[in-house]
Amino acid sequence: MSDLFEVLEKRAEANARAEIAAYGREIPDYRREAADPRGHAAMLDYAIWFRRHTVEMTRDGRPLGEQALSFIGEIGRQRASNGFSTRAAESVLVLHANLMLHEIHDAAGDGEDLNALLRLTAWFGTQGLRGTAAYMRGYLDEQALRVKLAQRVSNFAESLLSDTATAGEIARSLGVQVHEEYVVVVLRCPATPETGEIVELAFKQHSVPLLWQAPDEVVALLPSGRDDPLTVVKALAELTGGPCAVGAATGRSGSLAEALAVAGRVARVAPRERIPQALYGIPDVFVELGVAKVPEVEEWLGDLVRCLANGPDLVATLDAYYRNDMNRLVTALALHIHPRTLDYRLGRVRELAGVDPGSVRGIRILSSAVARALREQG
Numbered sequence: 001m002s003d004l005f006e007v008l009e010k011r012a013e014a015n016a017r018a019e020i021a022a023y024g025r026e027i028p029d030y031r032r033e034a035a036d037p038r039g040h041a042a043m044l045d046y047a048i049w050f051r052r053h054t055v056e057m058t059r060d061g062r063p064l065g066e067q068a069l070s071f072i073g074e075i076g077r078q079r080a081s082n083g084f085s086t087r088a089a090e091s092v093l094v095l096h097a098n099l100m101l102h103e104i105h106d107a108a109g110d111g112e113d114l115n116a117l118l119r120l121t122a123w124f125g126t127q128g129l130r131g132t133a134a135y136m137r138g139y140l141d142e143q144a145l146r147v148k149l150a151q152r153v154s155n156f157a158e159s160l161l162s163d164t165a166t167a168g169e170i171a172r173s174l175g176v177q178v179h180e181e182y183v184v185v186v187l188r189c190p191a192t193p194e195t196g197e198i199v200e201l202a203f204k205q206h207s208v209p210l211l212w213q214a215p216d217e218v219v220a221l222l223p224s225g226r227d228d229p230l231t232v233v234k235a236l237a238e239l240t241g242g243p244c245a246v247g248a249a250t251g252r253s254g255s256l257a258e259a260l261a262v263a264g265r266v267a268r269v270a271p272r273e274r275i276p277q278a279l280y281g282i283p284d285v286f287v288e289l290g291v292a293k294v295p296e297v298e299e300w301l302g303d304l305v306r307c308l309a310n311g312p313d314l315v316a317t318l319d320a321y322y323r324n325d326m327n328r329l330v331t332a333l334a335l336h337i338h339p340r341t342l343d344y345r346l347g348r349v350r351e352l353a354g355v356d357p358g359s360v361r362g363i364r365i366l367s368s369a370v371a372r373a374l375r376e377q378g
Contacts (some may be wrong), residue, residue, distance in 0.1 A: 004116035005059050007107040009052060016047035017105045019096065026095060029079075029088035039082075046075055054100075058123045058159060059074050064130055073138030080142035086155040090164050093132050100124060123329045136166050139172035150196035153203045157211035157221055161256050176207055181224035181252050184259040185233055185279065190242035191215035198239045205272040206232050217267075219260065224250060233276050243272040244258050248279035266288060271374030277323075288362075288371050298372070303375045304353060304365070311348040318349065318357060322367050326358055 003064065008015075020043050023030035033039040053068060064072075080087060101124065106118045128223045143152065156174055159167040160182070171178045193197070195218075199210045200219070211219045220236055224292040229248070237244045247266030250260025262282065269288035270280040278284065291297045317335060321342075324330040332339040346357050351368075355362040 001236040001344075003355065004104075004108055004113040004120065005055050006122075006193075008103065009055050010057070011103070011107060012048050012051040015099075016044055016051060019047050019099050020044055022095060022099060024251055027088050027091050028093065028108060029082075029084045031250045033082060033084075041080075041143075051103075054124065054127075057127070058120050061119075063123075069130065073134040076135040076138030076140075077142040079148065079350040080139045084139075086139075086143070086159065086170070089136065090162075090166050093135065093166065097124075097128060127233065132166070133169060134186040135193060136169035136170075138360055140169060144173055148196065148200075149203070152212050153199050157209035157219065158255065160209070160221055161211065161219065161260050163254050165259055166234050167253070167282065168208045172356040174203075177221040178253050179226075181228050182256060182259070183222040183224055183251060183279070185222060185229070185236075185265045186213075186247045186260070186263040187218050187233070187236060187244045187266045188216060188246075188272075189218065189237065189242065190268075192240060192242075199237075201239060202236055206235065208236075217264075219263075221256070229279055232335065233279060236276055237274070237276050240280065240370040243274045244276060245270040246273045246276045246278075246280055247285075248281055269293070269371070269375060270369055271319075272376075273374070285371065287368050288375075291368055291372075301369050301372045304369045305376075308349065308373070312345060314345060314349055314352070314369055317345045318366055318370045319374065321346070321357065322363070322370065344346050366371075 004333050020030075020034060020040065023043070024034045025031075029174075030043070034043065041101075050072075050314050057064065057068075057290060069117075076089070101121070104117065104120050104124070108114075152170075152204050153172060153230070156167065156170045156176075159170050160178070161184075192215075195212045195215075198218070202210050209221050213219055218236075218240070220233070222232055231247075236247075245267050247263040247270050248267070249259040249262035249266070266280050266282060266285055266289070269285050269292050282289065291301065305315065317331075320334045321331045324334060328342055332342045335342065349355075349357045349366070353362075353366065355365055357363070359365050
């Protein structure tokens with residue numbers, strides 16, 4: 001019976017052809033490349049070489065040498081020069097690893113050659129990381145010559161948010177590092193055509209990667225423990241040129257997708273402010289988050305906001321009143337009005353809304369109405 005190494009060597013070409021077919025099915029950039037006979041042949045040659053080289057190195061107990069790593073890096077450079085996206089480069093590495101491990105276990109059959117199987121999987125685990133780093137280094141070094149900084153920064157942000165293993169290499173190519181923890185901030189702001197300029201400025205001035213998820217929504221990744229997050233967010237809001245709703249959540253590298261989801265939900269109910277006053281999180285808007293899930297309550301609050309519109313700046317007055325812990329003098333000072341004028345406005349709120357803004361019930365109802373009104377402004 002043939003040993004595991006012999007089986008894999010015999011199957012190298014067939015497995016390589018199956019791999020190229022899988023790339024074409026799942027990754028558009030590879031489908032485009034495979035449509036060209038020369039491109040297909042080059043990809044196939046590399047796939048065959050890698051399998052045979054893996055068998056050779058594992059059988060002899062040797063790691064990938066510098067010449068092999070240089071060759072792998074050259075393949076990465078070729079992919080970048082052919083316009084392959086960063087997402088394609090990341091996806092192919094994951095798919096390649098899964099296919100190779102499947103091939104190894106499939107060739108092992110019932111596990112009669114357990115020692116060889118363990119040697120192969122151990123080699124592929126350690127040397128695969130080195131090969132991945134060489135591939136991404138070659139890809140990113142070439143990409144830096146061809147792609148604008150704004151796009152490369154956005155690729156880095158997307159990689160962090162997708163929790164990919166290649167984020168570290170992308171960070172290296174940009175001259176930064178991956179931090180253990182980030183404050184994920186979602187800013188909902190007026191749509192702007194200057195997205196690339198904003199991404200580049202934010203990175204150059206604050207080393208903060210941005211990713212535009214929609215024309216009116218941008219994600220910022222602020223390293224924890226660095227600059228004051230609110231100061232940076234204020235600067236970002238100024239760059240966008242309009243009032244922003246801000247949502248924030250903290251997460252660790254490798255699991256930022258959950259933090260992004262939380263920050264996005266918060267931003268959808270947070271007030272729009274020209275100068276953000278806080279990094280709003282769940283504790284700040286938990287009432288609004290609950291209300292947003294009940295359309296009937298949303299409609300009722302909308303009616304209440306329309307009632308308040310019949311008075312003199314009542315929404316802004318209530319906002320200042322609650323922000324200043326219902327202190328009359330401080331609130332009046334913030335609004336640049338006389339305390340008696342404030343009393344008059346609060347009285348109008350009682351008349352129009354039918355509830356005392358200083359009562360427990362009034363605070364619960366009117367603070368939610370104010371938050372809804374501010375969210376809709378801008």
